[in-house]
Amino acid sequence: MAIGATQGVIMPLRALLEKCLMNAIKLLPDLLISQIAAGEVVERPASALKEMLENSVDAGAADITVQLVQGGIKLIRVMDNGTGISKEDIPLALARHATSKISTLEDLQQVVSLGFRGEALASIAAVSRLTLASRRAEQKHAWKVQAESGRLSPPEPVALASGTTVEMHDLYFNTPARRKFLKTEATEFSYCEETFKRIALSRPDIGFTLQHNGTVRRHLRAADPRSRIAAVLGDEFSQTSVLIDEQAADLRLWGSAALPAYSRASRDAQYFFVNGRFVRDKLITHALREAYRDVLHLDRYPAFVLFLEMKAESVDANVHPTKIEVRFRDPRALHQFVFHAIDKALATGQPASRGSVLATGDQEHKPNDRGNTDMAINEKAGAEFSGYPRQGVMSLKSYISPEPPAAAQPQAFYSALFGVEDDGLKSAQTVLDIHTAGTRAKEPEVPPLGFALGQLRGIYILSQNDRGLLIVDMHAAHERLLYEKLKSALDNHTLAMQPLLIPATFYADSLDIVTAEENSDSLSELGFEISTFSPTMLVVRSVPVALKNADVVKLARDVLSDIREFGASQALTSRRNELLSTMACHGAVRANRMLTIPEMNALLREMEVTERAGQCNHGRPTWFEISLADLDKMFMRGK
Structure with a gap:
């Protein structure tokens, strides 16, 4: 900016500052005080609606109706059937810092109501035309007052059932500069x-x-x-979320957290409440x-x-004036507490809307009049499907494969696939053991992910269970699986090495060689033995057991x-997790295998039997399920 232009901006500001310094200090008019407060509390129509709704909730209302005109800019009317306000208290309800919810400092330190500052209605009345009508159950009729630009009309009788109606x-209207900052009707309604x-x-x-x-x-x-969560956020959220209910000391966290399959591009579906109050907190x-x-x-x-x-x-x-921010003592x-509660729920992966739906063995197929098979709804688990593939939820439960035939796997397959020794397969063997003679007589229980039918293009495993078809991304x-094994082994200091029958050598620059020499202990902790072979070469003599089938050289380089970085x-x-994820990616079976x-x-x-198996290390789903009902729809059966 040119010097002349800069001076053109600075001079008026300097003159204004000098004028302010010369003025005597004086008390502000009440209306201006309220309008300043309104700037903090009433940012837009949604801010006024929040304060009005909180008052209705605090009044013990069982039913609340909101009526908006032009996104709330023209009119916000909130009607409730709460306890109401007496004739004597109605004028005080519109006065600044007047409230029935606190009276002492101790009350302020143990706030249990949503509103308590006693300034919301006064601030709203300072920047709008406000009408308040209310009736307590013992009164013969309701009383109404009107406020405009700081002037309050005397109470007058009005017909109204028990409760309160507030109209903004x-x-x-009296601060046009602020009104210019409001957005379109559609935008303001979306905020409301x-x-x-x-x-x-x-x-x-x-009821709302x-x-x-x-x-x-x-x-x-x-x-x-x-049910309220499903009604507000939709069935998709409800069906792809896990239930949370954890308690420790004086803390309790409960609600629903969506599985990664329901992740969003923005924070539009994040609702966190502290003692019933919606908050946004960095912690x-x-x-x-x-x-x-x-x-x-x-x-x-x-x-x-x-x-x-x-x-x-x-x-x-x-x-904070809007009470959207809070401060915690510890x-x-x-x-x-919050981290471990959510981490535990995501690891378990129990679906919120149907309990352990994938583990329910009491669902049965009944032939219908079309000759095909439909899945009976398990009401106890809420196992209804809504017409789209479901992903990534399972019960962590051991299952025994039925006979016949290809469901029982030799230990050698596990060794080849997961890079583990025979003595490490005790838990897997429980899953794989063929039924005893007494068990064979019973109907075998189908495991959550069913039994494999075949492979598609060397990428996907096709499997069937009691509900329909599953498609599994085998690499993901x-x-x-490898990532979770590596994490667990590293945490427990049991990350075993696998000596290579033929050590792998590769050319390396001087920085890689120095890195290998100076960090041999750290590499050993990760399951690697990498040493100098020559001034320009490194040799890999051992790798983690779970990664013995990986591309050793590429894995070591990464x-x-x-x-080094x-x-x-x-x-x-x-x-640590990023590094282990990289290692797991190298060890996972590749496409076209x-x-x-x-x-x-x-x-x-x-x-x-692996936690978080519904998503790969990068958050992508590892499997999808298509129910028989969904398949029927695709082929228009019964129409």
């Missing part, structure tokens, strides 16, 4: 709808109705939390992100509806590259 007309959803999720025991321009957009009956966000890190793409976001319950004195909700312990699945200490701590039926079944059985 023409937001920012999001606010409505947050409040509705927090209180499933309350949302109307916009005379059209009902949402009607939610009082329900249990799971919580980080804990949740860490819990999903192992199963989610870096550019994707998890979806969840979670409720944290804790003692009121352990959280400060009075750190943030470190809370971070660990095997990669996850491990050395990671250690980030350092051995970081590679074994903060970047033809597997036998026993090998395919071995892979399926191993998936069933």
